[in-house]
Amino acid sequence: MSAARGPLFELRGVSYAYPGGRAALDKVDLDIAEGARLAILGANGSGKSTLLKLIDGLIFPAAGALQAFGRTIDEQALEEVNFNAYFRRRVAFVFQDSDIQLFSPTVFDEVAFGPLQLDISPEAAARRADDVLEMLDLSPLRDRQPHQLSGGEKKKVAIAAVLAIGPDVLLLDEPTNNLDPRTRAWLLDLLLELGRAGKTIILATQDLDMAADFADAVVILNEGHQIAAAGPAMLLADTELLVAVNLLHEHWHRHGRTAHSHTHSHLAAHEHEHLPAE
Ligand SMILES: Nc1ncnc2c1ncn2[C@@H]1O[C@H](COP(=O)(O)OP(=O)(O)OP(=O)(O)O)[C@@H](O)[C@H]1O
Ligand SMILES: [Mg+2]
Numbered sequence: 131m132s133a134a135r136g137p138l139f140e141l142r143g144v145s146y147a148y149p150g151g152r153a154a155l156d157k158v159d160l161d162i163a164e165g166a167r168l169a170i171l172g173a174n175g176s177g178k179s180t181l182l183k184l185i186d187g188l189i190f191p192a193a194g195a196l197q198a199f200g201r202t203i204d205e206q207a208l209e210e211v212n213f214n215a216y217f218r219r220r221v222a223f224v225f226q227d228s229d230i231q232l233f234s235p236t237v238f239d240e241v242a243f244g245p246l247q248l249d250i251s252p253e254a255a256a257r258r259a260d261d262v263l264e265m266l267d268l269s270p271l272r273d274r275q276p277h278q279l280s281g282g283e284k285k286k287v288a289i290a291a292v293l294a295i296g297p298d299v300l301l302l303d304e305p306t307n308n309l310d311p312r313t314r315a316w317l318l319d320l321l322l323e324l325g326r327a328g329k330t331i332i333l334a335t336q337d338l339d340m341a342a343d344f345a346d347a348v349v350i351l352n353e354g355h356q357i358a359a360a361g362p363a364m365l366l367a368d369t370e371l372l373v374a375v376n377l378l379h380e381h382w383h384r385h386g387r388t389a390h391s392h393t394h395s396h397l398a399a400h401e402h403e404h405l406p407a408e
Contacts, residue, residue: 136200137161138299138330139185143194146180154180156355157194162332164298167325169341169363170334172351173376178334179226181351182301185332186223219248222292226303228284232276237268237287240276244295262294266320282313289320300324302333306340318343338377342366350375 139162146155155177162168162185170178183189184196187203196203199220201213208214225231234240241262245255263269268290271279276287285305292300302321306314321344325331335341341348345363352358352375359365372378 138164138166138198140197141184141191141194142196144184144191144196145193146177146184146189147192153355155184158357160349160357160360162330164330165325165328166330166332167321167344167346168330168332169345169348170332170351171336171338171341171348171366171375171377172358173353174336176351176353176375177355178351179303180355181349182223182303182332182334186221186301187217188223219295220297221299221301222295222297224285224288224292224300224302224305226305226307228281228288229277231288231291232284234276237271237274237276237279237290238263240287241268241290241294244291248295259294262290266290266293281308282310285309285317286313289317293324297329299330299332302331304335304337305333306335306337314340336377338366338372350377 139160141158141160144155144158144160145153147153158177158181170181172178180189184191185198187198187208190196190204198217201207203217208217232240234243238259242255242259245258246252248255250258260269260272263272266286266289268286271283271287276284279287285308289302289305300321305317309317318340321331321333325344331344333340333344342363347361348363348365349360350358350365350371358375359368359371365371369378373380
């Protein structure tokens with residue numbers, strides 16, 4: 131089964147509410163092309179993680195429909211053993227919290243786990259795990275216990291574990307949280323390289339700089355759980371939009387006897403003059 135030309139993921143009027151009726155997404159229309167580098171942005175609670183979970187087939191639309199690889203993604207589709215295996219091999223999710231992703235006694239076991247589920251020999255699976263560890267410079271951690279690693283190291287291992295399956299689509303939820311600048315740069319380079327290799331990469335993030343450096347397309351959710359804007363990464367230069375969806379916040383500053391506001395972001399320069407205090 132190969133993706134027919136056209137979007138890899140197609141969401142039409144997708145809404146979702148968690149048990150108890152709490153709305154999490156409202157009538158989302160979205161096409162995600164094969165090979166896209168997409169950043170999903172929005173304030174806390176706007177629905178970013180929910181959108182990723184829907185795309186990963188962990189939850190299903192309450193209204194509307196989601197198609198992936200030319201097929202409607204619902205309980206029924208993912209209960210089919212063959213389609214489930216096909217889908218899970220192609221779409222991988224790096225959770226925000228690495229602790230819920232990592233469960234193996236060693237880093238090697240963690241990274242070999244996925245390949246061992248594939249239709250290849252145990253030797254080939256082990257080789258693949260070692261290759262991925264090598265590629266991500268993680269070989270020195272090979273025999274460590276994942277739970278004893280630092281947050282950034284855990285994130286790297288979680289990414290290695292999903293890459294070892296060879297997915298076409300990588301979903302990452304707030305991957306730069308708690309990463310130091312060097313690891314963040316490492317992740318950005320890795321994602322750009324995976325993008326050049328043709329992977330479809332979708333990340334949810336509050337990190338405007340990461341989104342600007344990484345994405346060729348962005349989706350911005352508002353606090354009503356709707357798409358406020360979707361389009362090229364240039365949208366991130368729209369300060370008014372970012373303020374409206376609470377991705378930027380306005381600070382009031384008092385300088386001398388004058389007061390003024392300015393927005394706070396790394397993208398938008400702080401274009402204001404501080405008057406000398408009298
Ligand atoms: N398991 C759950 N049960 C009930 N409500 C939930 C659950 N998970 C999320 N929600 C609610 O759904 C809405 C969307 O949450 P979601 O986690 O998708 O937002 P988010 O944009 O990822 O936020 P954050 O930036 O804080 O990660 C929020 O109002 C949230 O309270
Ligand atoms: Mg989230």
